[in-house]
Amino acid sequence: xxxxxLASLAAxxxxxxxxxxxxxxxxxxxxxxxxxxxxxxxxxxxxxxxAPAQEAEPLNELRAVVGNDIAVKTYRDGKLPFPDGTxxxxxxxxxTQSPEFESASIPGAATxxxxxxxxxxxxxxxxxxGFGRFIDGKPVDRAQHETCFAxxxxxxxxxxxxxxxxxx
Numbered sequence: 728x729x730x731x732x733l734a735s736l737a738a739x740x741x742x743x744x745x746x747x748x749x750x751x752x753x754x755x756x757x758x759x760x761x762x763x764x765x766x767x768x769x770x771x772x773x774x775x776x777x778a779p780a781q782e783a784e785p786l787n788e789l790r791a792v793v794g795n796d797i798a799v800k801t802y803r804d805g806k807l808p809f810p811d812g813t814x815x816x817x818x819x820x821x822x823t824q825s826p827e828f829e830s831a832s833i834p835g836a837a838t839x840x841x842x843x844x845x846x847x848x849x850x851x852x853x854x855x856x857g858f859g860r861f862i863d864g865k866p867v868d869r870a871q872h873e874t875c876f877a878x879x880x881x882x883x884x885x886x887x888x889x890x891x892x893x894x895x
Contacts, residue, residue, distance in 0.1 A: 761869040763850065765842050765859030768795070771816045775799045778894035781822065781832075788819045789834050792891045808855070808887040813845035815891065838862070843889070854880060854888040 758766050774793040782788040794802070795814040801807070823835030840861045847855040858875035860867045879888040886892075 758864070758866065760842075760857075760859035760861070760866040760872055762872045763844075763853070763857035763859060765844050765857045767840055767842060767859070767861055767864065768814055768816065771795075771814075774816065776894070777802060777815065778891050780891070782819070786819075786838075787822045788838055789822050789832060790817055790819045792817045802893040805893075809845050809889065811846050811848075811855075813843075815843045815889065817841040817891075839867075840864075854884070856888055 760766070771793060774795055777792040777794045777798065780790040780792070782790060793816050795812075797810060798813045798815055801809050801813060818840055819838045820834035821836045821838060823833050825831035825833045842859040842861070844850075844857040844859075845855055846857060850857045853876040856876070856879070858872060860871055860875070866872075876888075879890070883890050
């Protein structure tokens with residue numbers, strides 16, 4: 728029993744530390760999102776796929792959301808809210824027809840990388856989430872970041888402010 732308690736305690740401390748370390752993982756202030764101070768996480772392209780999506784016009788994008796181990800476990804367990812330390816990353820590309828296969832769609836030019844970081848204390852004013860939207864690795868302006876939480880709050884508050892559902 729003592730080992731279980733110690734393991735649970737260590738997991739809780741580790742998940743809180745992940746969120747704090749993530750937000751401070753970059754020393755280059757130019758790469759932090761305005762308002763939230765979120766950066767693009769190192770190694771995110773190796774994370775597990777949560778779900779793909781297709782965005783209709785006017786954006787006309789193919790998207791893929793990946794998550795860190797904490798996010799994946801939460802999705803698999805089906806238990807919300809997401810715990811502190813959860814990180815979700817959405818990659819987006821222009822939706823393009825394949826030149827080799829007429830009925831296939833393929834990713835075209837990259838458009839954005841969007842990041843959500845869960846830290847209930849740090850981001851209490853935005854449902855526990857910090858947001859980052861990046862183009863070519865650089866954060867977009869403050870005005871665009873001011874729209875993040877309002878959109879999530881107005882549409883998916885009941886799902887801990889997360890649009891993406893686990894793809895079976």
